Amino acid sequence: MPRFVCRSAEIMRTMPDLHSERERLFEYLAQFVTERRRHLFEDRVQHRTRHVTVVLEDIYQSHNASACLRSCDCFGVQDVHIIENRYTFSPNRDIVLGAMQWLTVTKYNQREHNTRECYQVLRDRGYRIVATSPHAADCTLEQYDFRQKTALVFGTELEGISEVARREADEILCIPLYGFTESLNISVAVAVCLHHLTWKLRNSDVPWPLSDEEKLTIKLDWVRRSLGKRREALERQFFEQQRR
């Protein structure tokens, strides 16, 4: 899937017509959602970023899975990578219909080495891979150089990140803790990191927003999801009109 996205982005750059056709498709489909929702798409996409992305490895409690996705949406982090080595990621149904439908979620559960596969995909996209751990870290959240394109890896509820996730990361990051409890709840750790890094990003000159091409792809995705079952018929209609 990620390979396809890259190639299609290249095609878009070399074939401006295709881009404008996709723009026309978005305009066409957007007629069938409410004005309010369309306005929401245009606004929210401006705040989305891929400068920070989240990797969740073997999160299995549904309330944690749900809260993680909700935080990604709230802080404008578009991409979530879900590694299912031992456990299935199962957010509550309400969240799947809510926050999750506005995110670009990629799952890794087909291979023997899902964590490695995920890391490779992220490295190909230029991410620095930063695993989080309450113990023995290279750097604290507050010291971390947020200017780097960063994939933050969070591990399973009880044991944290896997040995592979730790060993193959570029850096280990911790949130400084001052109490008796040795770690934060997983969904809390995700939110604290995302809030801190995206707040710094939004107040910096780092080019964190999406490109116009990415914005269009995501808006198209959003409008398609909003249309549900009507989507296919409407797209067919659009392409028939184009051919005339």
Next chain:
Amino acid sequence: MPRFVCRSAEIMRTMPDLHSERERLFEYLAQFVTERRRHLFEDRVQHRTRHVTVVLEDIYQSHNASACLRSCDCFGVQDVHIIENRYTFSPNRDIVLGAMQWLTVTKYNQREHNTRECYQVLRDRGYRIVATSPHAADCTLEQYDFRQKTALVFGTELEGISEVARREADEILCIPLYGFTESLNISVAVAVCLHHLTWKLRNSDVPWPLSDEEKLTIKLDWVRRSLGKRREALERQFFEQQRR
């Protein structure tokens, strides 16, 4: 209860003997816990603060209650005020035995106006009462003047803070959100606020640590909890030795 604490602090200042007796009591009891634990008490109490305190109004899901207490402990926030108007606060048993035993928890559930009673107690202690809300706020978390002694109020999972909690607060604060979801999970909101404010405090010249008197009171409380059932007999022993 808070009145008593204030008076006893006054007595302590005017009667240094009583303070040193409490110090001797701590030294005596600390012999019966491990060296490691004693060291932990001495270290952790240095990081505790009352500059920020947390008020939880009608949080009823046990995983949220648990995660809130865990975050308070992790970020060194000593006092938690729990208002039970409609729901009982019921963290998981593991957390009650873990994070919760190191916090000073006050419950308000006996009156008709528990929220008002809690606000009054906090005002008497010099706190500015800042209710959190995802909507219509006076100020954002990041803009908030963390130098003020602050009680942060968080409301119930679905509906947020009550009308009374909102109306009688000094200020309404929000965490800026950029997604489709209109609010963060409650335990996530607590952690994001505490991380941000305590991080700023620890890097400021605000006198956020506890007084020596407060540190001693809390260490005594910790060592007593650690001793469990042995506590009473050991304290009796100590006072008998003192009388000789």
